[in-house]
Amino acid sequence: MTxxxxxxxxxxxxxxxxxxxxxxAYVLGDVVTWSVLTTGYEDCNVDLSTTRARVxxxxxxxxxxxxxxxxxAGLITAAQAAGVRHPRLHRDACDRLVRSCLGHQVLVMDFVPGRTLYDLGRAPDPGELAGVVEQAxxxxxxxxxxxxxxxxxxxTNLAPLAGQLRDVLDAEQSRLVGxxxxxxADVNRDALPTALIHADLTKGNxxxxxxxxxxxxxFAVANRFPRVQELAVIAANLAHGSPDSLPARAETIGDLYSVVAEVPLAVVERAALRVxxxxxxxxxxxxxxxxxxxxGNRGAETEYLIGLGTAGLRDCAGGVS
Structure with a gap:
């Protein structure tokens, strides 16, 4: 047991x-073994093997x-109908996607053999990055x-969160975040086309x-936001570790997106994407x-994200001063 x-x-x-x-509840047979997936800060995801399936x-x-x-579950289903690749959701014995089990809401999905980019410890290669942008x-x-x-x-929570953390930011962090x-503050968000965005297309997802x-x-935090907000997360997190700087990654991702999107990015979106x-x-x-x-989440994932964010900010500031 894990x-x-x-x-x-x-x-x-x-x-x-x-x-x-x-x-x-999901008619999977008896539990054989299970292990908790250790990434993320919100829920508990479990790799579960039973006598009938691995989910x-x-x-x-x-x-x-x-x-x-x-x-x-509704957003996953809608995204799959649009051709987005997400593991298939299972239905319980009563044909429901969502089940309450011992006081918790639960979704069950296929186990897909593979690894996340976080587990692989690397940035996507050009073909993989294009695939992610196409999914976006x-x-x-x-x-x-x-x-x-x-x-x-x-x-959207940048200024409030920075204010709450002012006492823990060092001089460099405070300057870069400021x-x-x-x-x-200078970006006119009302001028940016909005869409349903995943909002968390990071290495772990x-x-x-x-x-x-x-x-x-x-898709737990999917919302309607400017679509460039999605591309910004891809550039800052998912593509971190590539040879290119963050501004260069954002430009590349904007180019890739404009090729596959129904409507290419407008000039105002390109400018907002950089910010x-x-x-x-x-x-x-x-x-x-x-x-x-x-x-108190002081594990490897948290330490990694602190380094990732700092590196991206330094890229945009032209290095360490």
């Missing part, structure tokens, strides 16, 4: 008992809005208007299948610092 430290703490009671309940059970954390699971463009065609859900890592806040396919995971990419790097830094100092 240790239940980390994300398993977000589950009330006995995780093994909950997984047994999940297996019964991933997404257990929404205790205390989350009970409507979030149904919202997520498909998401942006989805005609869905879900109820807004707060995303603490969204660039510059980004000034830049984003893009799985490269063993067959070479790009699979998108986790939002820097803001996305700042949010990676600030979000990780919040996890480190406020929530």
């Amino acid at each position: 240790s239940t430290a980390g994300p398993a703490a977000r589950v009330r009671g006995d995780l093994a008992a909950l997984l047994a309940d999940v297996a019964e 991933v059970a997404k257990v929404f954390a205790a205390g989350r809005d009970p409507a979030i699971a149904a919202r997520t 463009a498909r998401i942006h065609t989805v005609d869905a208007h879900p109820e807004f859900v707060f995303d603490p890592w969204a660039v 510059q980004v806040i000034e830049e984003t 893009v799985l490269l299948g063993d067959d070479g396919t790009v699979n998108v995971l986790d 939002f990419a820097r803001a996305a790097a700042a949010m990676e830094l600030l979000g990780a610092l919040a996890e480190w100092h406020r929530h």
